[in-house]
Amino acid sequence: MVQPKQKEFAFSQKDFEQVRKRLLEITGISLADSKDSMVYSRLARRLRSLKLSTFVEYLRYLDTHPDETEQFINALTTNLTSFFRESHHFDILTEHLQQHPRHHTIWCSAASTGEEPYSIAMAAAEAFGRIDPPVSIIATDIDSQVLRTAQQAVYPLKHLDKMSIARKRRFFFKGKGPNQGKVKVVPELVKLIEFKKLNLLDKKWDIPSQLDIIFCRNVMIYFDKPTQVDVLGRMVKLMRPDGLYFAGHSENFNHMSSLLKPLGQTVYRPVR
Structure with missing residues (x-):
C-alpha cells in the first residue's frame, strides 16, 4: 500500500x-x-x-x-487569462467604439500578464481602422510580477493559437533566433497602455474620472458582498453616464441594481 x-x-x-x-x-x-x-x-x-x-x-x-x-x-493571487477571453465582450467593445467615434479612456482593473489590455487595444485598432486608435488604456493589477510580464509584451507563440492569422500578422512581431517560438506586441499598441500596480482595497486610486469603459472581469467573485459593494460603488463614480462595465461570466450583480444596470452578456451601464 x-x-x-x-x-x-x-x-x-x-x-x-x-x-x-x-x-x-x-x-x-x-x-x-x-x-x-x-x-x-x-x-x-x-x-x-x-x-x-x-x-x-x-x-x-x-x-x-x-x-x-x-x-x-x-x-x-490567481492569474488565469488569455487573449480575447470571453470573445463576445470584444465584439461589444468594438461596436461601442464605432458608435462613439471619439477618444476613450479605458480601465482594465485586473491586467494580469497583459493579454486582456492588449486584446482591448487590438479591438480598438480594429474598431477605428488604425493601428494607433484614440484610446488610453490604464491597466492595473495587485501582482507586481505579472505586470512586469505584461510590460515586456512578449508571449509564447502558442498563446496565439486561437487567434486569426490576420490579427497575428497585424499586431505581433514573430521572434527569430534566440526568440524563436515567441511573439512581441507591436509598439503602437504597447504605447496605448499604462501599466501600474493597484490594490482595489487602497483608499486612494490613481485612476482618472470620466472613464468610458471598465473591464473588471472575474475579480468581484473573490470579494465578499460588502467589499463588492464598496469597490463597485467607487468604480461607478469614476464612469461617464454612458460608460460600459464588463464583468466576468460567473459574476452576478443583481444585489447591486442601484449601481449597475444590466445590458446583457455580463455588460452593464452605471446607474445615475
Whole structure:
C-alpha cells in the first residue's frame, strides 16, 4: 500500500485560517475552504526560500518585513487569462467604439500578464481602422510580477493559437533566433497602455474620472458582498453616464441594481 507523501512543512487548519485572514485584510480576497492545498504549495516555496520552518514563523516574518507582502500577494493571487477571453465582450467593445467615434479612456482593473489590455487595444485598432486608435488604456493589477510580464509584451507563440492569422500578422512581431517560438506586441499598441500596480482595497486610486469603459472581469467573485459593494460603488463614480462595465461570466450583480444596470452578456451601464 502506497503511503501518503509527508508534507515538507506542517500545515494545520489554524495555519490556513491565519493565512486566509491575512490575505483578506490586505487584498479583500476571500479564499474558499478548498484552497488549502493551493495555499500550502505556493507558500511552501516562500518558506523554503526564506529558510523558515513553520507557517507561524512565516506570518511573523510577514509582520516584520513589509517587503514580503508583495511576495505574499504574488504567491496567492490567481492569474488565469488569455487573449480575447470571453470573445463576445470584444465584439461589444468594438461596436461601442464605432458608435462613439471619439477618444476613450479605458480601465482594465485586473491586467494580469497583459493579454486582456492588449486584446482591448487590438479591438480598438480594429474598431477605428488604425493601428494607433484614440484610446488610453490604464491597466492595473495587485501582482507586481505579472505586470512586469505584461510590460515586456512578449508571449509564447502558442498563446496565439486561437487567434486569426490576420490579427497575428497585424499586431505581433514573430521572434527569430534566440526568440524563436515567441511573439512581441507591436509598439503602437504597447504605447496605448499604462501599466501600474493597484490594490482595489487602497483608499486612494490613481485612476482618472470620466472613464468610458471598465473591464473588471472575474475579480468581484473573490470579494465578499460588502467589499463588492464598496469597490463597485467607487468604480461607478469614476464612469461617464454612458460608460460600459464588463464583468466576468460567473459574476452576478443583481444585489447591486442601484449601481449597475444590466445590458446583457455580463455588460452593464452605471446607474445615475
